[in-house]
Amino acid sequence: xxxxxxxxxxxxxxAVLFITGLKGLTKPKTAVRGNKxxxxxxxxxxxxxxxxxxxxxxxxxxxxxxxxxxxxxVLAIKIQMTGxxxxxxxxxxxxxxxxxxxxxxxxxxxSGGPGEVPGAQFLIASGISGLIGSxxxxxxxxxxxxxxxxxxTDSVLLPGRHVLNVLLGIVAIGAIIMLVTDPTxxxxxxxxxxxxxxxxxxxxxxxIGGADMPVVISLLNSYxxxxxxxxxxxxxxxxLIIAGSLVGAAGIILTQIMCKAMNRSLLNVxxxxxxxxxxxxxxxxxxxxxxxxxxxxxxxxxxxxEDAQRVVFVPGYGMAVAQAQHGVKQLANVLEKQGTDVLYxxxxxxxRMPGHMNVLLAEADVPYDQLIDMEEINPxxxxxxxxxxxxxxxxxxPVAKTDPKxxxxxxxxxxxxxxxxxxxxKRSLSPGFAGIPNPLFAADxxxxxxxxxxxxxxxMVTALKETIDA
Amino acid sequence: MSQPFILSLTIxxxxxxxxxxxxxxxxxxLHTPLMSGANAISGITIVGAxxxxxxxxxxxxxxLGLMALIFAxxxxxxxxxxxxxxxxxxxxxx
Numbered sequence: 342x343x344x345x346x347x348x349x350x351x352x353x354x355x356a357v358l359f360i361t362g363l364k365g366l367t368k369p370k371t372a373v374r375g376n377k378x379x380x381x382x383x384x385x386x387x388x389x390x391x392x393x394x395x396x397x398x399x400x401x402x403x404x405x406x407x408x409x410x411x412x413x414x415v416l417a418i419k420i421q422m423t424g425x426x427x428x429x430x431x432x433x434x435x436x437x438x439x440x441x442x443x444x445x446x447x448x449x450x451x452s453g454g455p456g457e458v459p460g461a462q463f464l465i466a467s468g469i470s471g472l473i474g475s476x477x478x479x480x481x482x483x484x485x486x487x488x489x490x491x492x493x494t495d496s497v498l499l500p501g502r503h504v505l506n507v508l509l510g511i512v513a514i515g516a517i518i519m520l521v522t523d524p525t526x527x528x529x530x531x532x533x534x535x536x537x538x539x540x541x542x543x544x545x546x547x548x549i550g551g552a553d554m555p556v557v558i559s560l561l562n563s564y565x566x567x568x569x570x571x572x573x574x575x576x577x578x579x580x581l582i583i584a585g586s587l588v589g590a591a592g593i594i595l596t597q598i599m600c601k602a603m604n605r606s607l608l609n610v611x612x613x614x615x616x617x618x619x620x621x622x623x624x625x626x627x628x629x630x631x632x633x634x635x636x637x638x639x640x641x642x643x644x645x646x647e648d649a650q651r652v653v654f655v656p657g658y659g660m661a662v663a664q665a666q667h668g669v670k671q672l673a674n675v676l677e678k679q680g681t682d683v684l685y686x687x688x689x690x691x692x693r694m695p696g697h698m699n700v701l702l703a704e705a706d707v708p709y710d711q712l713i714d715m716e717e718i719n720p721x722x723x724x725x726x727x728x729x730x731x732x733x734x735x736x737x738x739p740v741a742k743t744d745p746k747x748x749x750x751x752x753x754x755x756x757x758x759x760x761x762x763x764x765x766x767k768r769s770l771s772p773g774f775a776g777i778p779n780p781l782f783a784a785d786x787x788x789x790x791x792x793x794x795x796x797x798x799x800x801m802v803t804a805l806k807e808t809i810d811a
Numbered sequence: 812m813s814q815p816f817i818l819s820l821t822i823x824x825x826x827x828x829x830x831x832x833x834x835x836x837x838x839x840x841l842h843t844p845l846m847s848g849a850n851a852i853s854g855i856t857i858v859g860a861x862x863x864x865x866x867x868x869x870x871x872x873x874x875l876g877l878m879a880l881i882f883a884x885x886x887x888x889x890x891x892x893x894x895x896x897x898x899x900x901x902x903x904x905x
Binding site for chain 2: 581
């Protein structure tokens with residue numbers, strides 16, 4: 342066996358480890374092991390690559406591994422759980438730009454070296470790798486900026502943006518064709534591809550509003566995988582192709598799940614402009630709320646909670662912003678101590694990334710078997726005494742079911758209005774991302790607690806303890 | 812079309828299928844760790860970066876390779892570590 346055979350066998354081993362690792366992630370019990378198996382696969386791939394005979398300078402490699410490893414480790418240890426969507430966005434961006442850089446380096450090496458003219462497959466793959474990689478890079482950083490609050494979370498709708506995007510896309514494809522027809526002058530077309538993709542990444546992400554972030558994050562995740570797969574085509578490396586396509590598939594599936602949970606097509610999300618254009622149908626805030634909203638106090642809510650057999654928490658992005666997950670867990674502890682059954686209703690797009698609420702509640706030590714998915718929890722609301730909505734709005738808006746003209750029409754929602762009493766903790770009656778009033782807040786069985794999520798929950802904990810003791 | 816290309820394409824398509832099959836089974840609770848774990852795997856570009864940085868072909872290739880290597884290593888190391896941290900929170904009870 343020559344070295345090349347051994348190296349390829351090792352990449353096969355790495356690919357098997359990646360697949361086994363991802364399979365482990367399908368169950369909470371095996372997930373930690375799955376992640377370890379995946380990272381072992383990566384170690385195998387890296388180590389075996391280092392044995393490649395062509396590698397001359399190990400000094401540079403050491404520098405790169407130490408610097409990158411240190412930055413990655415510090416980021417991973419320091420990041421707050423509430424900052425997880427931003428972190429995922431950044432990592433995506435780094436993966437994307439790495440792919441674009443590798444393809445650039447490969448082009449340089451092949452075109453400048455002796456030997457045969459590079460084939461069309463290599464050139465097309467390089468162009469695509471540069472395109473997707475660069476687009477992922479700037480797109481991810483805009484997503485990061487929106488999540489971090491540096492860039493506005495509103496959807497920014499530039500006039501004529503569709504025409505502009507299509508034009509940029511056409512020029513980028515033109516540049517790839519140039520690259521293929523005249524590989525000796527690769528530098529200009531390749532740079533052009535990357536620059537165009539940088540601009541496209543910004544233009545495609547900026548119109549997407551805050552609540553659509555779960556879709557964008559999943560989609561960027563998919564892109565970073567596809568960029569890696571394209572780089573695999575450039576280097577004729579099966580390890581890269583397999584790993585990249587696995588990730589690409591993962592991202593696409595998550596994207597689909599998120600779109601389905603909002604009853605919107607991917608195209609509709611990407612085009613953006615949700616909310617702002619919604620005005621036509623529906624009723625104004627005054628019609629919906631006028632004189633019908635019941636304002637409550639922590640003490641009054643505590644009395645309702647004291648008699649509750651089952652309480653379901655309905656968390657949303659507001660809980661993440663206020664960091665109220667620990668308060669929620671405290672309230673749950675008090676409730677469970679008095680014998681109340683406590684559950685959590687998780688809407689697929691609650692928060693800013695897939696599974697966002699699950700991670701936050703897990704951080705607050707909520708057992709994962711109390712986190713119930715939408716389909717499963719919805720029939721249970723009828724037998725729920727109190728549903729506590731904390732920081733969620735559009736995902737509990739009954740208008741989605743009643744008004745076919747509403748911008749959220751057909752979106753699956755959590756049927757909290759079936760619960761005997763609904764408690765909504767919210768700072769004001771301001772609308773959610775969809776920009777429409779929520780009749781739930783004016784329902785007869787709804788008690789509004791106007792407060793910051795964290796402070797409101799704390800007050801309820803204190804009040805409930807006093808009520809129980811009294 | 813060349814044979815190696817068809818071979819690569821075959822592998823690509825099959826891997827996409829495997830990915831679809833496995834990942835549709837991941838429960839929503841684990842969607843975030845799945846995403847960050849998968850993201851770490853997409854850092855596999857590190858392999859290409861190692862080759863580019865280590866070839867010693869020209870200073871420019873080495874520089875590009877070194878930059879790629881740093882970014883890809885952040886992606887890989889950070890991705891797996893942060894996934895591990897999150898999964899630890901899911902693990903300690905339940």
